[in-house]
Every structure is written in C-alpha cells, then in structure tokens.
Amino acid sequence: MATVIKWRDRAFTFEAPAGLFPGFVERLRGTPVRLETLVHFCPKTSMTRRPVGGWCLNEQLGHLINADVVFNRRLDMYLEAAQPESLIDVIKALKEVADYRDDATTELLTEFRRQREAFVRRLEKLDEAQVLKSIELPDIKMTMRLLDLAWFIGEHDDQHLAETTRLIRSLS
Amino acid sequence: MVTLMRWIDRKFNFDFPVGMLPCIVERLRGMPFRLEEMTQSLSEEALGRHIDNGWSIKEHIGHLSDVHPLWDARLEQLLSGVDELVAADMSNRKTQEADHNARALPDLLADFGRLRLNFVARLERLSDDDAARSAMHPRLSQPMRIVDLAFFAAEHDDQHAALITQLIKALPGGTK
Numbered sequence: 001m002a003t004v005i006k007w008r009d010r011a012f013t014f015e016a017p018a019g020l021f022p023g024f025v026e027r028l029r030g031t032p033v034r035l036e037t038l039v040h041f042c043p044k045t046s047m048t049r050r051p052v053g054g055w056c057l058n059e060q061l062g063h064l065i066n067a068d069v070v071f072n073r074r075l076d077m078y079l080e081a082a083q084p085e086s087l088i089d090v091i092k093a094l095k096e097v098a099d100y101r102d103d104a105t106t107e108l109l110t111e112f113r114r115q116r117e118a119f120v121r122r123l124e125k126l127d128e129a130q131v132l133k134s135i136e137l138p139d140i141k142m143t144m145r146l147l148d149l150a151w152f153i154g155e156h157d158d159q160h161l162a163e164t165t166r167l168i169r170s171l172s
Numbered sequence: 173m174v175t176l177m178r179w180i181d182r183k184f185n186f187d188f189p190v191g192m193l194p195c196i197v198e199r200l201r202g203m204p205f206r207l208e209e210m211t212q213s214l215s216e217e218a219l220g221r222h223i224d225n226g227w228s229i230k231e232h233i234g235h236l237s238d239v240h241p242l243w244d245a246r247l248e249q250l251l252s253g254v255d256e257l258v259a260a261d262m263s264n265r266k267t268q269e270a271d272h273n274a275r276a277l278p279d280l281l282a283d284f285g286r287l288r289l290n291f292v293a294r295l296e297r298l299s300d301d302d303a304a305r306s307a308m309h310p311r312l313s314q315p316m317r318i319v320d321l322a323f324f325a326a327e328h329d330d331q332h333a334a335l336i337t338q339l340i341k342a343l344p345g346g347t348k
Contacts, residue, residue, distance in 0.1 A: 001193075001194060001296050001297070001298070002190060002193040002299060002300045002319075003194075003300055004191055004193075005189050005192060005195075015185075019175060019176060019178075019181075020182075021174040022173070022174055022334040022337070023176065023331055023333070024330075025334070026206075026330045026333040026334045026337060027330055029206075029333075029337075030202055030205075030206035030209075030333070031202075033202070033205045033206055033208075033209045034198070034201075034205060037205045125173075126173075127173070127174065128174050128175070158195040158196070158199055159195055161195070161202070162194040162195045162197070165194075165198060165201075166194070
C-alpha cells in the first residue's frame with residue numbers, strides 16, 4: 001500500500017467553487033456509517049490497544065467527537081452566533097482523548113453520529129453567500145471560507161479513517 | 173441550499189501528493205455503505221421516480237456500477253504505461269439503456285459493492301511509485317496519475333451521492 005502522508009505535512013489550498021459544497025456535505029454525511037462499518041467486527045481488546053506512540057481505535061473515535069465539537073463552534077462563528085474567545089473555551093473544555101479509551105465503542109459511535117448528523121443538518125440550510133464567507137479561525141490561525149471548512153473536515157475524517165484501517169490491519 | 177455544480181463543468185487540479193492515496197481509498201471503500209444507508213428507508217416508488225427528466229435513485233446507483241469498467245480499464249492502462257487513457261462515453265449510453273429501474277435495489281447495491289471492493293483491493297496493492305504513474309486524460313487534456321484516478325472516482329461518487337440526496341429531499345412521503 002502507498003504510504004499515507006502525515007496530517008501535519010498536508011498543504012491546503014482553498015480554491016473550490018461554491019458548487020462543490022453539496023458534494024462536501026455528502027462526504028461529511030457518510031463518515032458515521034463508514035466508521036461503524038470499519039470497526040464493526042473489532043473485538044473490545046482491539047479497540048483499546050494502543051500502537052506505539054499513537055492512539056487506539058477508541059481514542060481515534062474520541063478525537064473525531066472532539067473535532068466535531070470544535071467544528072460546530074467554528075460554524076457558529078461563521079454564522080456570527082459565537083465569539084472567537086468562545087472557540088478557545090470550547091477547546092479547553094474538551095475531554096482528553098486518552099479518557100475515551102475505556103468508553104464503550106457503541107456509545108462513541110452513537111455520539112459521533114449524533115453530532116455529525118446535527119452538523120450536516122446545519123450545513124444543508126446554508127446558501128451560497130454563507131458558504132463563501134471567509135473568517136480567520138483563531139485556534140488554527142488559518143483563514144478560510146465556510147466552504148473550505150467543510151472540505152477540510154472531510155479531509156480530516158479521511159485521514160483518521162485511513163489510520164483506523166491501518167490500525168485494524170496491524171491488529172489482525 | 174447551494175446549487176450543485178455539474179460534473180461536466182468541474183475542473184481538476186491533480187497536484188496533490190501521492191501520499192493521499194490511502195485516504196482516497198478510504199473514500200472509495202465507504203461508498204457502498206453510504207449508498208445502503210441513504211436508500212434503506214426508501215420505498216420502491218421513491219427509488220424509481222424521475223424528476224425533471226433526470227435519473228432516478230436506482231439509475232444513479234446503476235450508473236456508479238456502469239462506470240466501474242472505465243475506472244478499472246484506466247487503472248490497467250496506467251499500470252501498463254500507455255500514453256493516453258481511454259475516453260469516457262459522456263452520453264452515458266450504458267446507463268440510459270440499462271433499465272436499472274427494473275432491477276431490485278439489493279441487486280444494484282450488491283453489484284456496485286462487488287465492483288468497488290475489487291477496485292479498492294487493486295489500489296491497496298499499489299506502491300508509491302505505482303500510484304504516481306500517469307497518462308493523458310483525453311477530455312481534461314491533462315496528465316492523470318493513478319492517485320488522481322482514485323480521486324476522480326471518489327469525487328464522481330460524491331457528485332452522485334449529492335444528486336441522490338436532492339432526489340430524496342424532493343420526495344415528500346418517499347420513505348417507507
């Protein structure tokens with residue numbers, strides 16, 4: 001298999017036209033069922049086994065839950081429903097990824113699905129002017145349009161799905 | 173809701189690193205499960221309904237299977253070192269003539285799942301060097317690598333997933 005690029009080595013260019021937004025939303029909608037399918041046959045011991053220097057499968061799920069909390073607050077900022085300081089507060093209040101390790105996988109999957117479905121419902125209501133709005137995100141010091149954020153989340157999902165597959169194969 | 177861009181109007185920048193392939197393979201792997209989830213609660217009437225002369229949900233799913241021989245052929249060509257890839261039939265004659273509406277949804281999904289599983293398995297066996305092999309794409313008039321082919325297929329998936337969602341949302345009472 002080709003070697004997966006590290007997330008921190010990714011370079012992002014934000015130049016997609018607004019007409020790609022519905023496809024981006026579809027990617028985001030599909031992540032819960034993809035995750036559920038990937039881990040469906042994993043025994044509990046596999047879900048909590050940490051690779052050297054990395055997260056176990058439950059921790060990967062926990063990280064995606066945390067990420068969606070942040071993405072939702074970023075969306076609030078685009079829609080002027082939240083101040084930048086509140087995003088930092090949300091990040092500080094996130095559960096530690098390691099603390100997800102012993103949670104039940106079904107509960108993690110359910111929570112991720114609940115958050116993601118709510119996020120997608122919000123995105124589906126937006127118009128073109130809203131998705132083209134650009135702001136600076138204070139937590140990652142990047143300026144991007146809401147359209148770009150949706151794509152960015154899809155890329156982030158896929159990075160962790162690829163890591164999830166790699167972990168499952170290394171355990172089997 | 174934002175208007176979906178037509179596939180024919182899409183422009184593609186094939187300049188991302190080959191190391192994206194495992195992430196793109198994940199997108200491709202997930203599509204059969206996404207389609208199953210999207211369609212599981214839909215009635216037969218909803219699955220076969222046409223709106224504004226467009227394809228029905230069943231026809232979109234059938235189309236995703238119809239194009240798989242093209243993805244497979246291009247992968248084979250790229251691995252064998254051709255200069256130019258086989259062209260797509262932009263009239264989609266195969267889908268127009270297939271009468272996918274007459275088939276049962278589980279059969280359509282099973283066909284797509286089998287084709288996709290095989291394609292993903294082939295991509296997973298490739299090395300970094302393989303993934304960087306390229307040839308000219310005839311319609312886009314630009315080089316396409318294997319990693320780009322995988323990306324192109326994943327984007328094509330999402331295009332049709334978005335169209336299926338549009339159909340679902342336009343079908344009041346379309347669920348079982």
